[in-house]
Amino acid sequence: MQNKRAIFGAKGLPYLLLAPQLIITAIFFLWPAGQAIWQSFLREDAFGIKTTFVALENYSRLFADPSYLNALKVTVVFALSTAALSMGVALVLALAVDRTLRSARIYSTLLIWPYAVAPAVAGVLWWFMFNPTIGILPYLLKGVGYGWNHALDRGDAMTLVVISAAWKQISYNFLFFVAGLQAIPASLREAAAIDGAGPVRRFWTITLPLLSPTTFFLLVVTIVYTMFDTFGVIDAITEGGPAQSTNILVYKVYQDGFVGLNLGSSAAQSVVLMGIVIVLTVIQFRFVERRVNY
Amino acid sequence: MIRTFSISALALVASMTAAQAQTEIQWWHAMGGELGQKLEEIVAAYNDSQSDYKVVPTYKGSYAETMTSAIAAFRAKEQPTIVQVFEVGTGTMMAAEGAVYPVYQMMKDTDQAFDPKAFLPAVVGYYTDTNGNMLSMPFNSSTPILYYNKDVFEKAGLDPNTAPETWEDVEAYSAKIMDSGAANCGFTTGWISWVQLENLSAWHNQPIGTKENGFGGLDAELTVNGPVQVKHWENLAKWQESGVFQYGGPGGGDDAAPKFYAQECAMYMNSSASRAGVMANAKDFDVGFGMLPYYGDVEGAPQNSIIGGATLWVLQGHESDEYKAAANFFSYLSSPEVQADWHQFSGYLPITSAAYDLGKEQGYYEANPGSDVAIKQITLNAPTANSKGLRFGNYVQIRGIIDEEFQALLAGDVDAQTALDQVDARGNDLLRQFEAANN
Numbered sequence: 040m041q042n043k044r045a046i047f048g049a050k051g052l053p054y055l056l057l058a059p060q061l062i063i064t065a066i067f068f069l070w071p072a073g074q075a076i077w078q079s080f081l082r083e084d085a086f087g088i089k090t091t092f093v094a095l096e097n098y099s100r101l102f103a104d105p106s107y108l109n110a111l112k113v114t115v116v117f118a119l120s121t122a123a124l125s126m127g128v129a130l131v132l133a134l135a136v137d138r139t140l141r142s143a144r145i146y147s148t149l150l151i152w153p154y155a156v157a158p159a160v161a162g163v164l165w166w167f168m169f170n171p172t173i174g175i176l177p178y179l180l181k182g183v184g185y186g187w188n189h190a191l192d193r194g195d196a197m198t199l200v201v202i203s204a205a206w207k208q209i210s211y212n213f214l215f216f217v218a219g220l221q222a223i224p225a226s227l228r229e230a231a232a233i234d235g236a237g238p239v240r241r242f243w244t245i246t247l248p249l250l251s252p253t254t255f256f257l258l259v260v261t262i263v264y265t266m267f268d269t270f271g272v273i274d275a276i277t278e279g280g281p282a283q284s285t286n287i288l289v290y291k292v293y294q295d296g297f298v299g300l301n302l303g304s305s306a307a308q309s310v311v312l313m314g315i316v317i318v319l320t321v322i323q324f325r326f327v328e329r330r331v332n333y
Numbered sequence: 334m335i336r337t338f339s340i341s342a343l344a345l346v347a348s349m350t351a352a353q354a355q356t357e358i359q360w361w362h363a364m365g366g367e368l369g370q371k372l373e374e375i376v377a378a379y380n381d382s383q384s385d386y387k388v389v390p391t392y393k394g395s396y397a398e399t400m401t402s403a404i405a406a407f408r409a410k411e412q413p414t415i416v417q418v419f420e421v422g423t424g425t426m427m428a429a430e431g432a433v434y435p436v437y438q439m440m441k442d443t444d445q446a447f448d449p450k451a452f453l454p455a456v457v458g459y460y461t462d463t464n465g466n467m468l469s470m471p472f473n474s475s476t477p478i479l480y481y482n483k484d485v486f487e488k489a490g491l492d493p494n495t496a497p498e499t500w501e502d503v504e505a506y507s508a509k510i511m512d513s514g515a516a517n518c519g520f521t522t523g524w525i526s527w528v529q530l531e532n533l534s535a536w537h538n539q540p541i542g543t544k545e546n547g548f549g550g551l552d553a554e555l556t557v558n559g560p561v562q563v564k565h566w567e568n569l570a571k572w573q574e575s576g577v578f579q580y581g582g583p584g585g586g587d588d589a590a591p592k593f594y595a596q597e598c599a600m601y602m603n604s605s606a607s608r609a610g611v612m613a614n615a616k617d618f619d620v621g622f623g624m625l626p627y628y629g630d631v632e633g634a635p636q637n638s639i640i641g642g643a644t645l646w647v648l649q650g651h652e653s654d655e656y657k658a659a660a661n662f663f664s665y666l667s668s669p670e671v672q673a674d675w676h677q678f679s680g681y682l683p684i685t686s687a688a689y690d691l692g693k694e695q696g697y698y699e700a701n702p703g704s705d706v707a708i709k710q711i712t713l714n715a716p717t718a719n720s721k722g723l724r725f726g727n728y729v730q731i732r733g734i735i736d737e738e739f740q741a742l743l744a745g746d747v748d749a750q751t752a753l754d755q756v757d758a759r760g761n762d763l764l765r766q767f768e769a770a771n772n
Contacts, residue, residue, distance in 0.1 A: 084770045086432040087408045172588045281740035299730040
């Protein structure tokens, strides 16, 4: 750890070098975040003509609101399913690439592609394929006797948004898993093989434990991704429906604030979200920093 | 005298230097695609017609986005002079005293000739306050009508020139259509909230809220759980089960139109402004038009339908010259020629009687059968307290609740009575919050 520290002679220079980043953080993060916190204590009409200080009423109303509690639940289900699916698939793909030698580069390049697709575009792609009226997959599913309709069926809707959100994140997870796998010394696995451990056993007892820092890092990153970056996917596919079954927290902030113009409640919701991210980040640094040797 | 002289001298100097001292005003609107192009044509024609004022139209995205950006701009003191706001935003705009400049007031203050009686009562009623003053300028108003596939009707052994009149007809026709294999489904619809609840109620002269559907004050409550609405939603759920009705999705119902175009469903209810889209997409079949169906056993039905679409609101905080420009532009917009042109191009209602008469003179309605169904339906009877429209705050969110409860109904989670009770309960909670924020 010691060798990471740089030595500066003058005291002012480090602050000067940090200044641009600090100013940007202050303007684009601290200031708006402060405004959001202040706004969350107010009740205001849309135009900002009549403002009343209501202290914590926005928060108490929020946690008494069944639709907000529903959004919390939906977010947990969505985040965990997306993380499980995207990390599971990414790990399998990474293992497959790790075993192939010659074609690994081509596979990797192809697998990284979806990451370059904007969430809204990804959403529209999946929406199109699964559209109950004109989509190809509902048509095929009808052939095997399943009536797909994500406009009405909650399960179908959740499945679809999870698939589209995970699809995009697989690339990112895949990259990290491949890097993680390559960092595992081959001698360890060879030694185990010589001792008679089969591939499955080698995976569970050697590869997976040695991958755990990568896995944990990706878990946190993916969950943060599902909570914030999936706005485009939800907006393009379900708009939070049917009957709020895919209305995740960040989408509800948008719905209540930008569509419903209820700024106080929307601000309170974003403050809660900010709290969740802070907690996640703290966990990540506490836990990961201690366990990982870079 | 001296002032007039100096102004005309100034005007002369200005015109000589070819840089005219025009008053420029901003108009934020939500008309994309072909409608947006048409709108820009109208504005360009206005700008060419005189040299004192210049209107600059800016497309701001969807209705909700346009309204939100105008409000955000107002908070930042960068608001446009004119903004187009959809009908469900009316409650919010009206409550914002101090932010909006009522149109009747502006016309009076700028000495612009203005006769509210020239406008269609069904259109204007939606946008007047309790004292009968017009608060915003109607621009694009529509009402839902019924479109049907004449070819499918013929194949099913129905008369292709007779649209169903009642819901009983719709049910019977659908059965015939499905039994004969002419189409897989009877009907679909856009806008569950607007067509199958708000208009259904007005069409049957049923209230959807207390205090004259919210016109009478901010303390109004929703009452959409009346017997007619419950019966209709029960039927819709039943028909969805048997395939007579197919759901086209929340909000505007994006999946509904393709079902009709692909001849999956034989009938389709949506805005009269969908006409252009229907005509462009119905390539393989003939389209018939009809009024919305009603229940034959409900007394007072059919009453009249209510409008949707948007109006133009003027925002406070500008110079008096800019309001003169806005008033002048509004007079131009509501002139019969401009209105008739816009109405015939888009399928929106002509907002003045003069524009309607001009269309008749031009023989437009004879040449385009069905294009006057909407106006006949909206003027069928003099509007009652139940059928002049609705005015609730937070209504954008309440529309969302209507969609959610309808989805819960179709998914079989709740029955129609519970769904509509829920709409009332959840909606009233939003109305109370709105009341608190605006008092």
